Amino acid sequence: MIVGAGPAGLFQVFELGLLEIKAHVIDSLPYPGGQCIELYPDKPIYDIPALPVCTGRELVGSLLKQIEPFVEPGGANFHLGQEVSELQQLPDGRFALATNKGQRFVSKTIFIAAGVGAFQPRPLRIDGLDRYRDRQLFYRVKNPADFAGKRLVIVGGDDVALDWALHFANDSPHRASSVTLVHRRENLQAAAPSLAEMKALCQSGQLEFVVGQVSACEEKNGEMSALQVTGPDGSTRRLPADRLLVFLGLSPKLGPIAHWGLDMERKQLRVDTEKFSTNVPGIFAVGDINTYPGKKKLILCGFHECTLAAFGAAPFIFPDKTVQLQYTTTSSRLHKALGVEAPGADKPDSAGLGKQE
Secondary structure, three states, X not given: OEEOOOHHHHHHHHHHHHXXXXXEEEEOOOOOOOHHHHHOOOOEEOOEOOEOOEEHHHHXXXXXXXXXXXXXXXXXXXXXXXXXXXXXXXXXXXXXXXXXXXXEEEEOOEEEOOOOOEEXXXXXXXXXXXXXXXOOEEOOOOOHHHHOOOXXXXXXXXXXXXXHHHXXXXXXXOOOOEEEEEEOOOOOEOOHHHHHHHHHHHHHOOOEXXXXXXXXXXXXXXXXXXXXXXXXXXXXXXXXXXXXXXXXXXXXXXXXXXXXXXXXXXXXEEOOOOOOEOOXXXXXXXXXXXXXXXXXXXXXXXXXXXXXXXXXXXHHHOOOXXXXXXXOOOOHHHHHHHOOOOOOXXXXXXXXXXXXX
C-alpha cells in the first residue's frame, strides 16, 4: 500500500512492480501528481536526470506512462480523493487500513510517500465569501474556460497567481473581460520574465495590479458582484468581480499519519538509509515526508529512496525468497514484466530474483 501519489509514490509503484509486488495507491487529491500538479504544473524543472527540462505536469505524465505495465487490470489500483483514516497492525504482522471514504485494505507493507502532507488551500477569510465557493470563488483552476469573458480578480503574489493573471489577460481563448491582480505588497515573489510581462500588460491596460487586501464582498441578486480592497493607506477601492481566484498558498496537513506511532522529527518520519524503513517494521517512508542525516528534499533523491525501500520491503512480501538485483537492460524477466523485447534479453543476468513458485 502506497500513501501518496506524487512523484515518489508513482515511482514506488514502478520499483515494486519490477520486484513483482503489486501496489494500491491512496491520495487525498482527486488526481495523481502531488506537489508537482498542485504547486508548479507548468513551471520548468531542471534537475531530473536525463531530462534537461520538463514541467511538473510533464514529469507526472511520464511517470504515469512508465508505470503502465503495473497498473490495472494487472497491477496498481489508484484510490484518489481520500485519506487513510485508520491504521492498525494485525496479529499476523499485516496492516489493516481504512479510508475516510469507507474503503478497507490489508497489506503486508506500507510506503508513506505523502510529501509534506495533504494540501489544503489557505482560505481568504472574509465574512460571507465562502458561500460563493466553487461558483464564483475558486482556489484552483480546474477549467480555464469558466473564466473567459468574466470580470476576474486574482488574489496572491507568487508565481501561480501571476501566471494565471497573465494567462487570462493575454489574447488566449480563455481571456477574461478584465483581470485585476491584488496583493498585499508591491513586490511579487515571481520569476523575472513573468514580472516583465506583467509590467507590459499593465501598461497596455490588459491587466491591473492593486496593492491591498480584500476586506469585504458585495452581493447582487444572490451573486457576488464586487470586492472591496483596502490599501496600505487605509483607503478602500471597489473592484467589480464575477469570479475570484485566490492563491494564498497551500497549507500541508500531516493528518492521521501523525498518530500512527511512528518516530517523528519536526513533522517528518525518521528512517534509516539502508531500507528507508520507519521504526515500525513493514512501514517505509520516501520523499519529502522522511528525514535522516543529510536529507535533501529533491525529487531525484526520492527516486533513490523508492528503490531501496522496494528492496527493503521484498522480504516482507516474499519471506521464503532471495531477492537480488536485476538490470532492465538484460533481464528477460524484467522485459516480460515491462512488456518489452530487447536485444540480449536471453543473456544471463549478473544477478537475479530468486525463483518464484
